[in-house]
Amino acid sequence: VVNEDPKVGPDLASRVRAAISALDYQPDERAQQLRRGTSRTIGAAVRSFSEGHPVLREIELATRAAKLTLLAMSTEDDEQREREAVLSMGRRRVDGIVFEPIGRNHDYLLPEIEAGMPIVAFDRPAGLYIDCVLSDNAAGIGIAYRQLSLHGHRRIAYIGDDERIFTGGERAGAFRASVAANGGSLDGMVHPGPIDSRRIAAALDKALGHETPATAIITGNAAASVEVIRQLGAESGRVAMIGFDDFPLAELLRPGLTVVAQDPATIGRTAIDLLIARAADPKRPIQSMIVPVRLIERGSGELQPIGRT
Amino acid sequence: VVNEDPKVGPDLASRVRAAISALDYQPDERAQQLRRGTSRTIGAAVRSFSEGHPVLREIELATRAAKLTLLAMSTEDDEQREREAVLSMGRRRVDGIVFEPIGRNHDYLLPEIEAGMPIVAFDRPAGLYIDCVLSDNAAGIGIAYRQLSLHGHRRIAYIGDDERIFTGGERAGAFRASVAANGGSLDGMVHPGPIDSRRIAAALDKALGHETPATAIITGNAAASVEVIRQLGAESGRVAMIGFDDFPLAELLRPGLTVVAQDPATIGRTAIDLLIARAADPKRPIQSMIVPVRLIERGSGELQPIGRT
């Protein structure tokens, strides 16, 4: 009787409204959902809350635009946590789940899918049975490589994530392909692995201390960019650099960091679109959407090789 | 019969387990909650997802440590959205709510409190009936002021948030008090207001173009710090600066940005502690916890006034 029905007497209506505000009645959403059979809620499991998450913001906006509530959880970049978060959302019977997959094996999702839960992965794929939206990693690396070539660099190094991580693998692979396509040498130039200062230091040593040293660096993610800049310190203006993935303060650095920027707005909106489409038609074919990236020139990627200035 | 009871026959137990994995049965959390009478979930409403949120991470950790599930929503820094988020959590009958209050009036919470919902505010207070945990804003400004004085600055400017925002008001007030206590002049030195480039440009003009110009700046939040650094550009090494609130890349800048850092770990844990204490004893007195801040010296705050070097 609370739901604004058309067939309710005005006297009763006002009495009810009076009671409502007198008791500050708020309906129990769980009971409503249980009875109604739908939760009007979608869940988002993201890798981290402590770093900014523009995609999550976009997901929240798109969710609200679709008259749904967003329930966010963090996976702390941990496979086990991801499982817990996603399963917990399943038990809450959300109407759909978007998530950033961590590991490689997502078989635990099969029962959920079987049960009709719409699921969309973003940033990384989560297997053949799950829709996903990814950035165009290969094109991004290609753009970066071309920009540096254009400015005269012939020895370009890559420092990025572990190749077992999907994005790390894609970007390192694309880098090798770019170099090969241009007839360059990979010797001492490719450094995938965990992003910690010691490994980055060793990688920089190899790349810059080579007998024909790198004059430019492409970094595979924001964490790598930051660590490389930190270690280069005052030297950082002497080697050209392009980072994969933009971050808020990249333009405050001197020189400003040229980056291959992803498009969080499109990624987020596409993820929700895919989710809604999947919910509407559970048997539609699985889709992988690739979102374009773009180069933002801020100076560091436009430096000439040293000795040519 | 699913809940690992002690009084269940082994044969039945195994048959049930078989059925469970055969059907991939997952209990409906909402029905469980409804029946059980408790949600074992706490809600967190934060101002933004797009900027990193170390406190939220800590809240998530503390929540998990207490065997509870965290349900996060974003308020997009909007009073209306805050209301919606918090009320939505109430309708889901979470066991408690932590949130970052936006506006000044939080009367809409009174019914929730009346109904026994434990609520804790952090970063800003939300009225006399709500526990809260705040950073020591006044002490932070005092520390910054002292550091700059110590390095010879006599003309120090403050550029921060609008004073109608709680933290903005506290920090601007503490700045005025510091200057007054040291017998300095405030003329042209205090600039609270919205953080947009035009206003910041005007403020810098006033402070640095004064007949006895500022030789140092204290910024009231991270956004102000970033905007000031951006506008100072290459000049940024010529004026000393201390920012309120640390941010991830402050140390990559040159000079590194000296900051008054808040303590997200303590803030987050304290918020959850307060929440649990309030849930355990609804009639305990309201508490305001003040969390200490600390100075991180990175160079920008240790510059001498120009002309004295």
Next chain:
DNA sequence: ATGAAAGCGCTAACAT
């Protein structure tokens, strides 16, 4: 136009 009853999926308290 209003009231009564059934049932969403579960758990707890009962009866066997």
Next chain:
DNA sequence: ATGTTAGCGCTTTCAT
């Protein structure tokens, strides 16, 4: 040790 039942708070259907 197992099976049955009532009821959490709601919405929907069916009778009045």
